[in-house]
Amino acid sequence: MRVLVTEDDEDLRIAVEAALRAAGFAVDVAADLPEADEALAVNAYDCVVFDRMLPSGDALEYVHNRRRAGWPVPVLFLTARDAVADRIAGLAIADDYLLKPFAMRELLARVGSVCRRSGAGVEPDSVLRHGDLVIDEARREAWRGQRQLALTGKEFIVLRTLIAAGGRPVHRKDLIAAAWDELVPPTSNVLERVVAQLRRKLGEPPVVVTIRGVGYALG
Template identity: 70%
Template sequence: MRVLVTEDDESLRVAVDASLRGAGFAVDTAVDLPEADEALSVNGYDCAVFDRMLPAGDSLRYVAGRRQAGWPVPVLFLTGRDAVDDRIAGLAWGDDYLVKPFAVAELVARVRSLCRRGMPGHAPVLRHGNIEVDGGRHEARRGGRLLTLTAKEFVVLERLVAAGGEPVRRAELIAVAWDEMVPPASNVLDVLIAQLRRKLGAPPVLHTVRGIGHLLR
């Protein structure tokens, strides 16, 4: 799942970026609305996080303009403004509203919820063979055995299970777990696949399709 975070406070931006990445999200950051607009013009996102007051103005107006043009991406607003009118305005154009100061763990949980809300037809529990992935509980099992997975291993397995036995390209698996800064030729995915294959156990179910990617069979 890929998230755009637009926040001009460097320390908060770095903290949110690190926490979301640690939870398995691919994250892009922007410091103002022009940077955010550029990122949104070239990338697809499952959720966007906006600080309300940015150097170029109130992000609420920016999001409202995009909403009126049919932009569907779920939005979480961050703000120090906690008046009832501010909350109502934020929820009119956004999907969630978090008042500063906040616990970063709560932000991660809210972003995860918004990302899943934005996936039409996304089943809360996915199955392929004897593998089961429960996105709501963030749990995965094989043959009823709970798997201990990292956040990145979980999102990769979830994408493979959703593919229903069809191969998923390397670039797509990298995109759901990391971001565009990781080149397709990087070995980070190979390391993760090896760890995931070991955790899934015998008989082998996670296979490599040379020159394409990986699949469950």
């Protein structure tokens, strides 16, 4: 899942980015609304995290204007504005509203919940299946037959993306976009390393097929 974090406090922005990456999310960051606007113009996100009060204005108004234009991406607000009226106004526009200071574990849980509301590639019950492979998106669990797989965050996202494709080939650039961010160059072999680790964990018979010149698919 790919997340955009817009926060002008550099220390907090770095901490949130690090925590999300460690949890397996692909993360882009912005320090203000113009930077967020630029990122949203070129990338697709499963959710966006906004600090409400930014140097260029209130992110609430920014999101409200985008919503009026039909923008559907789920949004989580981070803010120190704890008045009841502020919370009501925020929840009328966004999907969640987390007050500062907050526990990082709670932020991770809320971001995961908000991202799932985008519904990208996920069945309504959050379970994806391919042969004897099963992924439970809500629980972030993966199984092959009766064996639960101990996957890293990146391995989970790559497998989920392949299952969601229903056996169709997935281009390597699309797998990189799903699991990483612009800090990973397209020529990097990081995807190949993750796929190799994933194949070892999936075991026999082999299920991840290399499509030469394209990427990977599930056989």
